[in-house]
Amino acid sequence: MYTNVMYYILNRCFQTIKGLFCHLIFQTLVRWMLTVRKNYRNVAYHNWRHAFNVCQVIYATMKNCKTQRLLNDREILALIVACLCHDLDHRGTNNAFQHKTSSALAQLYGTKATLENHHFNHALMILNSEGHNIFINFSSEEYSELISLLKHAILATDLSLHLQIRQKFFAMTEQGDSIDWDDRDIKEIFRSILMTTCDIAAITKPWEVSRRVADLVMTEFFDQGDKEREELKIQPQAHMDREKQDELPKLQLGWIDGICLPLYKHLVLLDPSFKPMLDGILENRALWEELDIDRLTKQASIDSGV
Ligand SMILES: [Zn+2]
Incomplete structure (x- = not known):
């Protein structure tokens, strides 16, 4: 499973690179994934195993559901990376606990999606560490788009946000074949729902x-x-x-x-x-x-x- 996901990301990120460069880039991917794993804490549930399981579900979804054709390559890549990173540095306590204790995270990120903002920032910190930028081969425009998709996907794992979004999604599913998949908002809702589906x-x-x-x-x-x-x-x-x-x-x-x-x-x-x-x-x-x-x-x- 590790190998499947690694090759999937490798193909999406680096498919145009061949030979020696490919070897160097594979090293970047391995280094990045090991660092992500290391940045999960040893808590009972929100640990690396959970993150990897969530990633396995998005991978299975992309392989087996017609969903894949609704999303472009960069959206799929961002979702896979988001699944691996979405609970980075989780401390085993929820958002409400951060607020009740006025924790450092609550002071840093405020009371809205406190943990999810931290998970995203932690993901960004790893990505920006030397030798960890798995998005290095994308143009600056594509890079910005990927980071924005990644942020949106990680923040979508906040369940209180899901409760706000799901009504729009439920209404969307009633439309059947007339859903406009070119509409940015529709795609955004769908990606958010996919993150919760896997989480x-x-x-x-x-x-x-x-x-x-x-x-x-x-x-x-x-x-x-x-x-x-x-x-x-x-x-x-x-x-x-x-x-x-x-x-x-x-x-x-x-x-x-x-x-x-x-x-x-x-x-x-x-x-x-x-x-x-x-x-x-x-x-x-x-x-x-x-x-x-x-x-x-x-x-x-x-x-x-x-
Ligand atoms: Zn999670």
């Missing part, structure tokens, strides 16, 4: 994988909840409260019904080749529902003293 795609994967990822997310959330309780002396939200960990199935159902299902259902309306992802969610939802029924049954018997 949260663990919910579409086979149960063993999806379940394991849910546990990793919860581990990170509980760590934040512990900090909030111990350091900030506040009651964490239910999904970050270790004392409510038995509510995981209920929380997963809320996540699936509120965020995931609407998104993937509309993606399938736009392009039926996304259907395996929707099917995966529905299978996982059924299993979470079974676990939730078990939980409620146990709770009812405790409450009734049986």
Whole structure:
């Protein structure tokens, strides 16, 4: 998989370069990717493994869905690079935590998409480090366009932004074949939606994988909840409260019904080749529902003293 993605980026960035130069450029790509990996922290969920998984999904999407023909080469390249970089230097705490603690990041980037701005700036810092510029063969105009696409794609992984954009996307999918793909705004909405589609795609994967990822997310959330309780002396939200960990199935159902299902259902309306992802969610939802029924049954018997 590493090799597939590397060659894909290599082809997109450097396809006109041959021979000795190609070797030097391949070194740049390897150096860049290793540095990106090194700049993910050892947190439970938002680590290099997550970034690479997100990249794998965009790669699979570009290979298997008709989506690829809607985007040009530079847009695809920016999306792939954005997936690898979109959570760079994540500290295992969310935007709300940055604001509550007035962290250095909140002071630096303000209260809007705090972390996402940091991830983008970190990506830019790596790109500008000596021997790391994988976009070196593009003209200055193309370079500016790539950076702008990269920024837009990384900022789009802010879920609060997704909630604003998705209504426009849902309306778009109702238009069927009459969508104007030459419209810049339409393309921008679509690229944003693709980033979220890949970022949260663990919910579409086979149960063993999806379940394991849910546990990793919860581990990170509980760590934040512990900090909030111990350091900030506040009651964490239910999904970050270790004392409510038995509510995981209920929380997963809320996540699936509120965020995931609407998104993937509309993606399938736009392009039926996304259907395996929707099917995966529905299978996982059924299993979470079974676990939730078990939980409620146990709770009812405790409450009734049986
Ligand atoms: Zn992510």
